[in-house]
Amino acid sequence: MSYSYGKWTKYHIMKENDTLARYLPExxxxxxxxxxxxxxxxxxxxxxxxxxxxxxxxxxxxxxxxxxxxxxxxxxxxxxxxxxxxxxxxxxxxxxxxxxxxxKIPLATVGDRPFDIRVMVQRQEEKNEWSVTGKLVKVVARGYFITNVSPEIIELNAALEKSSLLEDVDFRVISDDLDIIAILTASQLNEYYPNSQIFGLDIGITDKGKLYIIEANLKPSWGLFKKLKE
Known part of the structure; x- marks a missing residue:
């Protein structure tokens, strides 16, 4: 059986998992x-x-x-x-x-601009073990509210240090939670998209450190990571 690549379909697939459902915005x-x-x-x-x-x-x-x-x-x-x-x-x-x-998720900010986190998850061909292979932060361009248009790209820890997150938020816990959520999401989606070997997740975070899965991309580009290296 084939499944749509649409956001509505992927939302329902993720929501079937009780753990992931806690990270999904209504x-x-x-x-x-x-x-x-x-x-x-x-x-x-x-x-x-x-x-x-x-x-x-x-x-x-x-x-x-x-x-x-x-x-x-x-x-x-x-x-x-x-x-x-x-x-x-x-x-x-x-x-x-x-x-x-x-x-609308009340995203944490760097300066006065909201940001979200891109997490890349991959597996080797013919294997079912997923691993996180990249994380970065996309800061909204001034005047916009989403990170799809010319975002500022920042390394994760550097962005968290500059962010509006409350002082009691542990960055190491956030990074570990991102890995757990990303791998669980990839495993869940892979049941319905078995030929996929890579997923790109956009994850939002609030000032209090609460994480939300904004979107799962089935064909993510590595272009953002090339910009990070630059």
């Missing part, structure tokens, strides 16, 4: 009911095309005061009232394709 198919419920609950949500890549079509919506809302797409922000947001969500693209709505 996520649903984009519907009017779930959108407004989650926006009211979390104050900010992210809308993503299930089949998208490179951050294309990803939008952040934040609830402001006095029934006003901020729509953040790329490096542009629009402030609107409820009817304006409803019109935005009623665009044809949201009806024709599968989009997901996800709670």
């Amino acid at each position: 996520t649903h198919i984009l519907t009017e009911t779930d959108f407004w419920r989650m926006l009211n609950q979390f104050g900010a949500v992210v809308i993503k095309p299930s089949e998208g890549s490179q951050g294309y079509g990803v939008v952040q919506v934040t609830k402001l005061r006095e029934e006003r809302f901020e729509i953040h797409s790329g490096n542009k922000k629009i402030i609107c009232k409820r009817n304006g947001l409803t019109e935005f969500l009623d665009k044809e693209k949201y009806r024709r394709k599968i989009y997901i709505v996800q709670e």
